[in-house]
Amino acid sequence: MEPTIYLFFKGNCLEAMTHYAEILGGEIKDVFRNADVPDPQYRIPGSDDMVMNMAMSLGDTLVLASDNTDDMYQKPRGFYxxxxxxxxxxxxxxxxxxxxxxxxxxxxxxxxxxxxxxxxxxxxxxxxxxxxxxxxxxxxxxxx
Missing domain, CATH: 3.30.720.110 (Signal recognition particle alu RNA binding heterodimer, srp9/1)
Incomplete structure (x- = not known):
């Protein structure tokens, strides 16, 4: 069993992860946006461009990430x-x-x-x- 890094962002997930992929030699694998949710009742209104989940491979490591709304976002703490x-x-x-x-x-x-x-x-x-x-x-x- 290996841990997976999962990062949260305040609306700039795709920009940040693309930046990391370029710098670290990673590869963006999947991007699933709020607009891609098949059942509209589970979409966050007005946030179709927000990333619900995305994956970047970095060597043998998978880094996952998503955006959070302002009321859900918390600054990362307690890790690097x-x-x-x-x-x-x-x-x-x-x-x-x-x-x-x-x-x-x-x-x-x-x-x-x-x-x-x-x-x-x-x-x-x-x-x-x-x-x-x-x-x-x-x-x-x-x-x-």
Missing amino acids: VSIAPTSREEFDRLHTALAREAESIEMPPEETFWAERFAMFTDKYGTPWMLNYEGGKAQGGSPA
């Missing part, structure tokens, strides 16, 4: 999506792309005792990210 780039160049590329217009920077890119480069931030879509490039400090694990 953690990525372990395999090179310093890849770390820098990912950080530049994902942290552009970041909502907040919890920890800017810097060396730590466990990694050559580590950063924590919340991107412009509200997704919290952790990037961890161990480099020469790889010793069988990291806190991320």
